[in-house]
Amino acid sequence: MGKVVAAAAVVCTAAVCAAAVLVTRHRMKSSGKWTKAKAILRELEEKCGTPTGMLLQVADAMAVEMHAGLASEGGSKLKMLISYVDNLPTGDEKGVFYALDLGGTNFRVLRVQLGGKENRVVKKESDVLSIPPHLMVGSSHELFDFIAAALANFVATEGEDFVLLPGRQRELGFTFSFPVKQLSLAFGTLIKWTKGFLIEDAIGQDIVGELTKAMERVGLDMHVTALVNDTVGTLAGGQYNHPDVIAAVILGTGTNAAYVEWANAIPKWQGPLPKSGEMVINMEWGNFGSSHLPLTEYDQSLDAESLNPGEQIFEKIISGMYLGEIVRRVLCRLAEEASFFGDDIPIKLRIPFIIRIPVMAAMHHDDTADLKLVGSKLKDILEIPNSSLKMRKMIVEVCEIVATRGARLSAAGIFGILKKLGRDTVKKGEKQRSVIALDGGLFEQYSEFRNCLKNTLKELLGEEVSESVNIELSKDSSGIGAALIAASHSQYLETEES
Numbered sequence: 001m002g003k004v005v006a007a008a009a010v011v012c013t014a015a016v017c018a019a020a021v022l023v024t025r026h027r028m029k030s031s032g033k034w035t036k037a038k039a040i041l042r043e044l045e046e047k048c049g050t051p052t053g054m055l056l057q058v059a060d061a062m063a064v065e066m067h068a069g070l071a072s073e074g075g076s077k078l079k080m081l082i083s084y085v086d087n088l089p090t091g092d093e094k095g096v097f098y099a100l101d102l103g104g105t106n107f108r109v110l111r112v113q114l115g116g117k118e119n120r121v122v123k124k125e126s127d128v129l130s131i132p133p134h135l136m137v138g139s140s141h142e143l144f145d146f147i148a149a150a151l152a153n154f155v156a157t158e159g160e161d162f163v164l165l166p167g168r169q170r171e172l173g174f175t176f177s178f179p180v181k182q183l184s185l186a187f188g189t190l191i192k193w194t195k196g197f198l199i200e201d202a203i204g205q206d207i208v209g210e211l212t213k214a215m216e217r218v219g220l221d222m223h224v225t226a227l228v229n230d231t232v233g234t235l236a237g238g239q240y241n242h243p244d245v246i247a248a249v250i251l252g253t254g255t256n257a258a259y260v261e262w263a264n265a266i267p268k269w270q271g272p273l274p275k276s277g278e279m280v281i282n283m284e285w286g287n288f289g290s291s292h293l294p295l296t297e298y299d300q301s302l303d304a305e306s307l308n309p310g311e312q313i314f315e316k317i318i319s320g321m322y323l324g325e326i327v328r329r330v331l332c333r334l335a336e337e338a339s340f341f342g343d344d345i346p347i348k349l350r351i352p353f354i355i356r357i358p359v360m361a362a363m364h365h366d367d368t369a370d371l372k373l374v375g376s377k378l379k380d381i382l383e384i385p386n387s388s389l390k391m392r393k394m395i396v397e398v399c400e401i402v403a404t405r406g407a408r409l410s411a412a413g414i415f416g417i418l419k420k421l422g423r424d425t426v427k428k429g430e431k432q433r434s435v436i437a438l439d440g441g442l443f444e445q446y447s448e449f450r451n452c453l454k455n456t457l458k459e460l461l462g463e464e465v466s467e468s469v470n471i472e473l474s475k476d477s478s479g480i481g482a483a484l485i486a487a488s489h490s491q492y493l494e495t496e497e498s
Helices: 002-047 052-071 140-156 207-217 230-241 297-304 313-318 320-338 357-365 372-382 389-420 441-445 447-461 477-488 493-497
Strands: 094-102 106-115 121-130 170-176 180-184 187-190 222-228 245-251 255-262 278-282 434-439 469-473
Touching: 002 320, 002 389, 052 389, 052 447, 094 140, 094 230, 094 477, 106 140, 106 477, 121 477, 140 207, 170 207, 170 230, 170 477, 187 207, 207 222, 222 230, 222 477, 230 245, 230 255, 230 278, 230 434, 230 477, 245 389, 255 313, 255 389, 297 313, 297 320, 313 320, 313 389, 320 357, 320 389, 320 441, 357 372, 357 389, 357 441, 357 447, 372 389, 389 447, 434 441, 434 477, 441 447, 447 469
Parallel strands: 094 170, 170 222, 245 434, 434 469
Antiparallel strands: 094 106, 106 121, 180 187, 245 255, 255 278
């Protein structure tokens, strides 16, 4: 009997020891997992670091590239496109003006009644329409006929509140957010389509001419006064509300900037200088590149696998389309090298661009004690049902690192524009105010990003100068901005002045 008990005790002890070994191994494995995860995170933090000195170098590089792009075509990664907008709205504009905003699968039509300095925007109405998928890959004739017909239907609903001055033709500002080679305010040839469009017979054609012919075919008597980029429209809309606006930046799915330049500071400008002495420049700053930009292996792989390798590097590290994808790539490495989500990598995590900005922002903004929202996003989007608080905290930290780098670099870009214009210092006896009109879902909806950008710009400007520089949200102003540019460049202005 004693031998049996003893044998049982030995077996029991062995089982306990084996269990203890398993527990120890599990703890060691778990400990090793977190150690590796922390090392990956610290490396990310270090490589995404944006100390003030680096941001100043980025701003200097931006200003240098701006000069080079203004000097000659192809002289810089910044295209520094001449917009031919030499008069921004002053507030004196009167009459009915229309806008057409085409930048994706939807387009917007808008009309506005302007009442001059005292009444400003008396009334405005707009409508948003979807473009059927087959028209995005059909013919130029079909697409513009569809748009012109929709515009004609919209004009037909013009009520008595909108008063067109006698003997005048309706005028339109056309926001066209695709690559265009612009040769005058109302003439531009399409370079290529993006955003899912592929209409071969439109490439190389004058976009204003195509729209005008389509309007004639549907019997719509309307003059296209201005062809503008959405950033230029945002600048016009912003300045109409804030006369001190000197630049506009869009931080949404993509990113771009436009600003007001002295015409005599554009060496590549040919012909007589405009009467205003000014010219709006569309920077196309998404293509900015510099050896000072803090790029990581995640950025390099994203760029290599993109549709435009080696291009739009600045856009790929600061805009809404890419920030969530960078986070996903970091999480993939955590899963592969640190078994962050367990032994298997979640299938959904392998899907490119599955983490969109609203998801990233929601996780970053989660202020609940147990980061409950982060857990629900992991479950709903990535199908990861169980996540520890430790894991959730690390994911928030990844979002913080990626968003902070994007926001601080965006601020450095804005500082570069201010530097180019000599507005980065306070001149004795002068009280100049500089306002930046900012639009885009990333800036508007991602408060951590927005606050970081604003604080970084203050850091770069210094306390004294930052008091004279403001960032103002200029929501959806590209459409009304196009109508305002049509008003400020109306075909009837010269006859009024004479």
